[in-house]
């Protein structure tokens with residue numbers, strides 16, 4: 694579903710991501726972990742098409758660089774770490790933004806687009822919030838709405854940048870459980886980033902450990918979440934992994 698080969702991103706004259714290669718199979722969930730500043734968000738933003746890069750990114754077999762913005766938005770949907778919450782926008786209006794790549798003119802969604810969004814809101818148990826201003830929802834509820842907008846895009850690849858970082862531990866589990874369910878029901882492929890190691894291994898099929906812009910380890914969670922690797926690359930604040 695996703696092939697990243699020798700991805701290099703240079704920002705402000707510095708090499709932030711250095712020849713990173715990551716493959717994600719259809720239906721797979723891969724999580725990028727690594728210390729603050731490792732380049733996790735930068736990898737995701739390059740895959741999401743919002744950063745210039747060197748190397749190759751193919752999504753569903755198509756070169757990302759050759760896709761139009763609309764075509765890319767139909768193949769990959771992203772949830773940023775802290776999405777902007779537009780003032781006064783209702784939950785339904787916000788989720789409808791996910792249909793933008795499918796509608797010819799903004800604000801001219803068809804009945805079919807509306808049906809997609811209503812279906813997604815129902816799936817995420819958000820129907821009762823449809824008319825509420827998004828800013829009046831709790832952090833956990835807002836996170837579900839951000840997911841709703843991304844799902845309304847109906848792209849096969851979902852990018853999640855630190856989906857749990859704004860949530861308390863109980864809601865972290867809920868959101869990841871929900872993403873896992875959606876992955877199965879909607880046949881999604883997931884590429885996420887996560888800083889919190891205690892939860893990262895529970896949901897991902899594979900982990901990629903990034904440090905200073907480079908992949909330093911990659912594999913099943915139990916092989917990557919070792920004290921030796923984490924001690925070396927996280928340097929401080931290493932959380933001991935349960936189990």
Ligand code: ADP
Pocket residue numbers: 704705707709727728729730731732733734735736
């Ligand atoms: P992570 O998500 O792993 O915490 P990021 O991808 O956000 O790391 O950032 C990696 C590094 O790139 C950081 O040192 C950050 O300061 C730097 N960086 C991010 N964006 C820019 C930019 N536009 N210009 C210069 N440096 C940047």
Ligand code: MG
Pocket residue numbers: 729730
């Ligand atoms: Mg960071």
Ligand code: MG
Pocket residue numbers: 733734735774854855886
């Ligand atoms: Mg980040």
